[in-house]
Amino acid sequence: MKKKLSFATAILIYIMFYIFIAMSALEKNIDFSAYQRYYKVILNGWFTTIAISLVALVMAIFVGLILYLMRESRFAVLYYFSEIHKTIIFGTPLVVIAIIAYYYIGNAFNVNSKFWVGAITLALYIGAYIADIYKGAVEAIHVNQWQTAKMFGFTRYQTYRYVVFPQVITGILPPLAGQFTMTIKSSALLAYMATDEFLNTIKTVQSISYRYPEGFIIVTTGYLILTVPLIMLVRMLEKKLNYKV
Amino acid sequence: MRLKIRNLKKCYDQKGIIENLSLEVDDIQVLSLIGASGSGKSTLLRLIAGLEAFEAGSIEVNGHNVIESEAVEYRKKVGFVFQDHNLFSHLSIFENIMLVLEKVHHRKRSEVEPEVKKLLEQFGLMEHAGKLPHQISGGQSQRASIVRALSIRPELILLDEPTSSLDPILTYEVLSAVKLLAEDRIDFIIVTHEIGFAKSVADYIVFMEDGKIIEQGDRGILEAPQSPELKRFLGKVLTFDGGSNVNSL
């Protein structure tokens, strides 16, 4: 009960702060009419954000797996290929990658769909982080468990199937849900490559209507509706799956 | 057990950890490996288990010539209990045992259940059978690992300091379980710092230092050590028998 009250108080203070900022920006009156007029376009943008993030995440899960397997491969070329990819990704801002991908790489490979160039760019970006999530989860399995499996006579396949995989899955679920939040947020940067996702549609309406603060209210709310449940999911998964040895 | 080790050499990163080690025992049931930290006890145990390749020499256990790359079938006949992290952490105690029996030994669940339950009962684990490894104590977890090793009816069980991460009460619990094995006439090699335990249970003692065997023999060597190394070692580990050894440190 006391916890709930504290939570409500904190939320209230935040909302008041939010309103205060909004009020000082909205000199006179609030006017959402332009956004009402274009609500279909905006809603479309919002769904595009969801779709692009989902598609990118699914691809990133595979990209990450491939990068991870390359890293663990016996062939040094593959190892370095994977490490170089990760280094470039970790060292470059996503905006820069998005712009280059859109104007040059998409062009070079003749991919014209903004949606797909955007999704693939995000997948390659997030995938680099996911590769490290796999690595961490596999490394978290104690060496004695590998040795035990070897001792009992598990084959390589059986070791992965019955010992490693089930532990890795529970280990990666919380960070993967976290990466989904990251993907949704990062997808906003695709506005720079003129993908018609959520932020870009709002920016368009803003420039038509000159109603900037209203647009930002909608955009923050729109992203929070997507990310807050995910953040809560991460917390829940962490609590639930957190079995230590 | 019959154990014949000849001129064994094992290196890590080009550094010799075990050099020219030979050991021959026959008709021994409980062999205890003792020695200071870093003396190579765990390494020797892993080599006997066929878990790692070695540079030179040979190991023969009950007639099996142990070579890591060809030891798949041999390893299936040997149980190994590590210091910790033995149990697969996503499976209950019961399923930990079942996984091995079903997947590796192709036994039918219904067929082996009674034996497994009997073992769990014998080691006082029946009420914990459904729990996950992190839900039981360290002592229970080590006993569960011993039960799992036993469930495959091994020729030999290797234990590497099974009590070193436990407090004295849990240590007693686990060592009592190991003593049960001894009474069942099961062969095992145990690396231990519990000299009292070695004295009361082992019928052969091997003392190592710097990758070499310094002294070996029956329990008598713990009562009357010959080498200065073993004397010094026992002086250090036996300081708690009322303090009478404190001066010899």
Ligand SMILES: Nc1ncnc2c1ncn2[C@@H]1O[C@H](COP(=O)(O)OP(=O)(O)OP(=O)(O)O)[C@@H](O)[C@H]1O
């Ligand atoms: N995987 C490894 N790689 C490199 N060096 C190793 C490895 N395992 C053991 N060593 C080295 O080999 C030597 C013997 O180690 P070992 O673990 O066999 O000793 P131990 O007698 O079991 O000691 P403790 O009582 O502390 O367990 C040590 O110097 C150790 O640093």
Ligand SMILES: [Mg+2]
């Ligand atoms: Mg050791």
